[in-house]
Amino acid sequence: MRASHRRAHPRTRPLAAVLAAVLVLGGATAARAAEPPTADRSARHEVLGVTPVTEVGSFGQQVTKVVIEYPTRVDGRRLSPSAFRVEDSGYNFRFDPASELGNLVDRRIADVYTTDDPARLLDTDRPRRPGRYVVLELADDPNGGWTVITSLCPTFLCSVRVNPDQLTQVTQLADVMGPRGTVVSAAAPQTAHRITEEPIDREVDQFRSGSLETETGELLYDYRLPDRYDPRKRYPLVVALPGHGMGYDGQNRGVQLASDMLALAWNQREWTRTHEDVIVVAPQNRRVGKTVEGAQVVELVEDLTSRLAVDRRRVYATSVSYGSQLMWEAFSTRPDLFAGGLLTGGFPADADELAPIAAAEVPMWITHGTGDHLLPVANARASYDRLVAAYEARGLSQKRIAHLARWTEYGDDAFSLPDRHLAAAPTLEDPETLQWLLAQRKRS
Structure with missing residues (x-):
């Protein structure tokens, strides 16, 4: 039970200035310096969409999973957490100034698997099924992925809102393979993908x-x-x-x-x-x-x-x-x-x-x-x-x-x-x- 760090409605349009800075910094890191070998150099990098999954816990809502959509079915047996990187804002409105919002931290990936429909995450913890969606299960950690941010300050007390530009991003570090050994999506360690879809939250959505x-x-x-x-x-x-x-x-x-x-x-x-x-x-x-x-x-x-x-x-x-x-x-x-x-x-x-x-x-x-x-x-x-x-x-x-x-x-x-x-x-x-x-x- 994620009693202390659990996680409603991050929106998905990028903060252009913040994203540009993040990508420039990210491209300089050792983790992105060398591109892993691919089985087929002619294969394209094809990430069709990124969906966040959030949960609400004692201290607020946090991104706890990331779902990546690919064009065709993925071989779940070949997947590894090391093939992906997930980053998110380390900002927490309860403790940090808003200026910290653009500072990204790595989120540890605890598990990775495929599913045929992200909507299954509304009522199943780990809906492992053959499919073209890859689910990255994030480790329970209070550092990163919080969705609530400081909003207006009409009095000496500020309001808060759910971040309309959630900074969650995922990078594919290795090839993603299909069931027959073909490359569904080639590695692109210098390309970070932002959220493109509305979030899934099992409890808030009810x-x-x-x-x-x-x-x-x-x-x-x-x-x-x-x-x-x-x-x-x-x-x-x-x-x-x-x-x-x-x-x-x-x-x-x-x-x-x-x-x-x-x-x-x-x-x-x-x-x-x-x-x-x-x-x-x-x-x-x-x-x-x-x-x-x-x-x-x-x-x-x-x-x-x-x-x-x-x-x-x-x-x-x-x-x-x-x-x-x-x-x-x-x-x-x-x-x-x-x-x-x-x-x-x-x-x-x-x-x-x-x-x-x-x-x-x-x-x-x-x-x-x-x-x-x-x-x-x-x-x-x-x-x-x-x-x-x-x-x-x-x-x-x-x-x-x-x-x-x-x-x-x-x-x-x-x-x-x-x-x-x-x-x-x-x-x-x-x-x-x-x-x-x-x-x-x-x-x-």
Whole structure:
């Protein structure tokens, strides 16, 4: 399971200036200095297309495979990882300045095989079949291939988007042979091929886009129904509330699905360790303030529960960073709607928000990183303490309070990448927290 480095929509047009610089530098490397011998010097180099395959993990979306299209069938038995080179940007928006985007790093190829249709990668990990597509399986490595980049900075906080010019490129270092020993494509160690096709992402591609006209304006969202959705059944609904940078800024539609695992974990058994079918919705508010956006989240929940097969006793919310403000607002104004919440790396609650939550006894599990560099852990811990105090003021037993209010503080060693603000990473990597949320039910 690629829990820490997993990987929505890189586009495929080259950045001309960056590419030119990359190719000039690349041509000077020893790896490209000598052309390997070919079985047929008259054979042409024929790469028809390059398709990236991405996955989303704890810290965001990353290119994990590259599919090369050839004109005729390839002999998979003759393929070797050493026959190819894959490079990608080493930039990670969480740590690096945008100026690092054009710096390429090598991606290690762990496996190589053929398939007859790249679409098989949507539901099969390694669809090995005779065919004219060569799949390069990349080793799990946090260095390189991240698809989310810094976007607009309308305030002191920047937005992020999926890179429309993903820098993934592949070079064929040796001949690619056909089943009869003919050369399908001659080696071309000085030619780097950029992405030409739309990406394949098994989880992101299952989401649908939607919009809702609320009392305060349009709310964009993405949602996913269970694979075997049956309108006669009733399913839990998880509302994933993303961070500030994932709000809609006019050019980053759907980035909240690619930034981390907040929305995607709930339909993957390797993350939940359950066979539960879940409806997930990830709103992308325009970041105009928590009062407006909290009300929009409430309207969205009411709309979906009226149209879809939602179990009204099992409506949950989970959040990252700024999304916590919307959770506090929605839970305190309409606690009747929610059966529980998982709040990670968030803002503190306002003083007037805790009493309504305590009165309705809405279970909440709050997690935070000790070394959070954006939102001090002391403020989050203080909100937890005040929530416990609100329950104590109502006379609840310590056992009952322990069920309704949970706190987990993650030390630096719990983070596999150095973003201690993203407490969602270690939180979602622990199936216990996901299972706890899905186990909550409203009593009436």
